[in-house]
Amino acid sequence: MERRIVEFIMGMRAAGVRISIAESEDCMKAVRELGIEDRGSFRETLRATLVKDVHDFPKFDELFPLYFGSGGPPMRSPSAGGLDQLRPEDMQALQQAIKQLRNRVQELIQRLLNGEQLSRQELERFAQQAGLQYADTMRDRLWIERRMQQLLGLDKLEQELQQLMRLLEQAGMAEDLREIIRQQVEDNAQAMREQIRQHVGAGLAERQAERYQQRRGSDLMHKPFNRLTEEEAEELRKQVRRLAAQLRSRAALRQRRANDGQIDVRRTMRVNLRYGGVPLELRYRRRHLKPRLVLICDVSTSMRPVAEFMLRLVYELQDQVSKTRSFAFIDTMHEISQDLSTSHASESIQEILYRIPPGHYNTDLGASLATFIHRYFDATDRRTTVIVLGDGRNNYNDPRLDLVDTIRARAKQVIWLTPEPQTMWGTGDSDMHLYAPRCDAVHEVSSLAQLIRAIDRLLV
Amino acid sequence: MDNSTSSVQQALAAQQYIASDQIATVLFLADRLGKPLLIEGPAGVGKTELAKAWSAVTDRELIRLQCYEGLDEAKALYEWEYAKQMLYTQLLRDKLNHVLADAVTLAEAADRLASEEDIFFSERFLLQRPLLKAILNDRPTLLLIDEIDRSDAEFEAFLLEVLSDFQVSIPELGTLQARQQPTVILTSNNTRELSEALKRRCLYLFIDYPTLEEELRIVQLKVPGMAPRLAQQAVELVQRLRKLDLKKAPSVSETLDWARALVLLNAQALDQQVLDQTLTVLLKHEADLQKAQRLLNPRDYGRDMGGRFSRS
Missing domain, CATH: 3.40.50.300 (P-loop containing nucleotide triphosphate hydrolases)
Structure with missing residues (x-):
C-alpha cells in the first residue's frame, strides 16, 4: 500500500501539485493512524496531508480514484444473478444458443454469465494490445478504452445479446428466465467496462508521472516563448502562479523596507518607551507607493504567447499594484481591465484572446495609440507606469512617434517590453529602433525568466 | 466512518x-x-x-x-513591561541605595548593580x-x-x-x-x-458553505425556537442567495443572525414585509440587496435588466 501511495504522490506532482518529502512522510504517519479500511477517511487523510490548496482539490479528486480505484464494482456471481433458477435443460439450451454466436463474443458472454472478472494480467495484456504504452496524455484515454473493448468484443455485445435472446425465444425459454440472463450479462458488462476504464486511467496517470520526472531536467524558464510546445507552455502556466507568489512577497518586503525619510513620531515613541523615551530606534513612515500600471499588449499572432504570460502575471500580481488598466490591440485599442478583474485567470485570458482574433498583417500600433489617447487617456497620470508589450512591427503603417512622446510627457515612465533582440530592430517592418529612444527603458523578454525580471524591476 | x-x-x-x-x-x-x-x-x-x-x-x-x-x-510574543520596571526602580530606590552604600569605587557599585539586574529582567516584568x-x-x-x-x-x-x-x-x-x-x-x-x-x-x-441539510441542522441546533417550516424556508433562501454573484455571500453566522431576528420578530412565514425588514441582516451591500430583491420579485427584473443592457 505504501508503494501505491508513493506512486500516487508522484502522480500528483506530475499534475502540478507541489508535495514535499516531509508532507509525504506526514501522509504515511497519518495513514498508519487511521488505517485504510474506511475509504472515506483514507481519502480525507491523504487530502489533508498532501493537498494544501483548495485549487488543487479537483486534481486530487481526479487522480484519487485512478490510483485507489476499487478495480470496478465486483461482478455478480451466477447464483446472485438468479441463474440457479435455470433447470439443466435450460442451461443446455443456453449453451447451444451461445455456440451460434460470433466466435469472439462467445467467450465474453460465457465470462459475463459466470461473473468472472478480468485478471490483472489479462488487463495488462489487452492494454498492451490496445497501445497503452504509446499513449501520452489523458486525452488518449477514451480511444484506448474503446480499443480494449473492441478486443474483448464488448462493442458487439449488444447486438449479439439480442441475437442470443431471439435464439433462446425460439428454443422456447420462458421470458422471465431470459430476462435474468440478459440482466446478468448487461450488468456484468457494465462492471467490466468500469474495470477497463479504471485500469486505463491509472495506467495513463502513471505514465504521465514517469514522463514528468524525465522532463524536469530541461529548464523551461529560459526557453524562448516561440519555441515552447503546447505541453511545455502548459507546464509554464502552472509555474506562473508560484513565481508570482515569489515576486509578490519579494515586492512586499521591499516596500516595507523602503522608507521615505519621514519619522513616524507615534511609532517611534512607542518603540522607545523601553529606553525611557530616549529615541534609540527610529521608525519611519512607510512608503506605500505601489505602482499604477497601464498595460498595452499587442495580441497579434506573433505576440500571443508573451502576451498571455504577461497577462497571467499581471493578473496574479493585482494586489501588488494599486491600479492596473489593461488594453489589448491589433489594429485598434480595446480595454480589457474588466475581464481581468473578474473570474479565473485562465478563462478570462482565453476569453480576451478569443474576442480579439488575430488577422493577417493587420497590426497597427499607430492607429491603436491614437485610439488610446482619444478614448482612454484618463488612465494615465503622473504616477502611472505605461508598459507597452509588443514587437514594434507595424506593417509599414505610420508609427505615430509623436503619440509616444505625448504619453511619456504625461506618465511617470514608459517601458517597452519586446520579445525581439536588439539586432532585429529596424529590420523589415519593425519600427522598434524608432520607438526605443522615446521610452524610459526597453527590456527584451523572450523567456519567462526575462519577463519576471522585467516585472520585478517595476515593483519597487 | x-x-x-x-x-x-x-x-x-x-x-x-x-x-x-x-x-x-x-x-x-x-x-x-x-x-x-x-x-x-x-x-x-x-x-x-x-x-x-x-x-x-x-x-x-x-x-x-x-x-x-x-x-x-x-x-505577538513578548514585550518588557517598561512602566512596571520604572515603578519598581523608583520604589526600590532606598533599598538600592542601601545595597550600593558601602561600594567604594564606581566600578564596584556598577558590578554590584549588575549582579542584581536579573531582578529587573525576570519573568516578573515580561509582558506575555x-x-x-x-x-x-x-x-x-x-x-x-x-x-x-x-x-x-x-x-x-x-x-x-x-x-x-x-x-x-x-x-x-x-x-x-x-x-x-x-x-x-x-x-x-x-x-x-x-x-x-x-x-x-x-x-x-x-471548510466550504454547508449543504442545505447541514445548514438546516445548524440552524435548528443554534436557534431552537424556530418553527421547522420557517427554518426550512429561510435556509433554502440563503442557499439560493449564495448561488447569486454577490459581493459578499451570506455566511453561516449571518444565517444564524437572521434566523434569530426572524424568531424575535415572531415571523410566521417569509413574506415581503418580513424580508424587507430583515434582509439587511443577511446582505450588507446595497448592490447585493438589489440583486436579492430582483431574485425575490421577478416582476421588477425586466426593468432592471433593461437598464443594465442599455448602459453597456
Whole structure:
C-alpha cells in the first residue's frame, strides 16, 4: 500500500501539485493512524496531508480514484444473478444458443454469465494490445478504452445479446428466465467496462508521472516563448502562479523596507518607551507607493504567447499594484481591465484572446495609440507606469512617434517590453529602433525568466 | 466512518458544533500527529467556532492571536513591561541605595548593580503576548492564530520558527521551552497566498458553505425556537442567495443572525414585509440587496435588466 501511495504522490506532482518529502512522510504517519479500511477517511487523510490548496482539490479528486480505484464494482456471481433458477435443460439450451454466436463474443458472454472478472494480467495484456504504452496524455484515454473493448468484443455485445435472446425465444425459454440472463450479462458488462476504464486511467496517470520526472531536467524558464510546445507552455502556466507568489512577497518586503525619510513620531515613541523615551530606534513612515500600471499588449499572432504570460502575471500580481488598466490591440485599442478583474485567470485570458482574433498583417500600433489617447487617456497620470508589450512591427503603417512622446510627457515612465533582440530592430517592418529612444527603458523578454525580471524591476 | 472519528463528531456535537466527516477526520489526525492545522474557507463558515469547540472538547485553554497587517513580535510574543520596571526602580530606590552604600569605587557599585539586574529582567516584568502565553502555559493549551492571511509575510516566517520547535529565545532570559506542546489551529480567509513553507508544516482543511441539510441542522441546533417550516424556508433562501454573484455571500453566522431576528420578530412565514425588514441582516451591500430583491420579485427584473443592457 505504501508503494501505491508513493506512486500516487508522484502522480500528483506530475499534475502540478507541489508535495514535499516531509508532507509525504506526514501522509504515511497519518495513514498508519487511521488505517485504510474506511475509504472515506483514507481519502480525507491523504487530502489533508498532501493537498494544501483548495485549487488543487479537483486534481486530487481526479487522480484519487485512478490510483485507489476499487478495480470496478465486483461482478455478480451466477447464483446472485438468479441463474440457479435455470433447470439443466435450460442451461443446455443456453449453451447451444451461445455456440451460434460470433466466435469472439462467445467467450465474453460465457465470462459475463459466470461473473468472472478480468485478471490483472489479462488487463495488462489487452492494454498492451490496445497501445497503452504509446499513449501520452489523458486525452488518449477514451480511444484506448474503446480499443480494449473492441478486443474483448464488448462493442458487439449488444447486438449479439439480442441475437442470443431471439435464439433462446425460439428454443422456447420462458421470458422471465431470459430476462435474468440478459440482466446478468448487461450488468456484468457494465462492471467490466468500469474495470477497463479504471485500469486505463491509472495506467495513463502513471505514465504521465514517469514522463514528468524525465522532463524536469530541461529548464523551461529560459526557453524562448516561440519555441515552447503546447505541453511545455502548459507546464509554464502552472509555474506562473508560484513565481508570482515569489515576486509578490519579494515586492512586499521591499516596500516595507523602503522608507521615505519621514519619522513616524507615534511609532517611534512607542518603540522607545523601553529606553525611557530616549529615541534609540527610529521608525519611519512607510512608503506605500505601489505602482499604477497601464498595460498595452499587442495580441497579434506573433505576440500571443508573451502576451498571455504577461497577462497571467499581471493578473496574479493585482494586489501588488494599486491600479492596473489593461488594453489589448491589433489594429485598434480595446480595454480589457474588466475581464481581468473578474473570474479565473485562465478563462478570462482565453476569453480576451478569443474576442480579439488575430488577422493577417493587420497590426497597427499607430492607429491603436491614437485610439488610446482619444478614448482612454484618463488612465494615465503622473504616477502611472505605461508598459507597452509588443514587437514594434507595424506593417509599414505610420508609427505615430509623436503619440509616444505625448504619453511619456504625461506618465511617470514608459517601458517597452519586446520579445525581439536588439539586432532585429529596424529590420523589415519593425519600427522598434524608432520607438526605443522615446521610452524610459526597453527590456527584451523572450523567456519567462526575462519577463519576471522585467516585472520585478517595476515593483519597487 | 471510523470509530475514532465518529467519537470526535459526537464530542463536537455536544459542543453544539456540527462537523462533517471530513472535519472530524482531519481534526482527529491533527490531534494524533501533533501537527498544526490550517483551516481555510470563506468568511463566516465557522472556522474560529470550530477551534473554540475543539478547545472545549479537548479541555484545553484557548489562547487566541488575532492577526492584522503590521502585527509584529512585540505584540505577538513578548514585550518588557517598561512602566512596571520604572515603578519598581523608583520604589526600590532606598533599598538600592542601601545595597550600593558601602561600594567604594564606581566600578564596584556598577558590578554590584549588575549582579542584581536579573531582578529587573525576570519573568516578573515580561509582558506575555499570546504566543509566549501559549508556550509557557502550564495547562494544556489550544493556540488559535486567527486570520493568518492578514499578517505580513515576515510575521509568517517568524511564526514558522516558533511553530517548528515551540521555544522562544529571549536575550535577557535565555531560551524558554514549551511546558506542554500546544495544539495549534490557524485560520485563513484566503485573501492572500500563504507561504509554501507554512502550508507544508500544517495539515489542511477546507471548510466550504454547508449543504442545505447541514445548514438546516445548524440552524435548528443554534436557534431552537424556530418553527421547522420557517427554518426550512429561510435556509433554502440563503442557499439560493449564495448561488447569486454577490459581493459578499451570506455566511453561516449571518444565517444564524437572521434566523434569530426572524424568531424575535415572531415571523410566521417569509413574506415581503418580513424580508424587507430583515434582509439587511443577511446582505450588507446595497448592490447585493438589489440583486436579492430582483431574485425575490421577478416582476421588477425586466426593468432592471433593461437598464443594465442599455448602459453597456
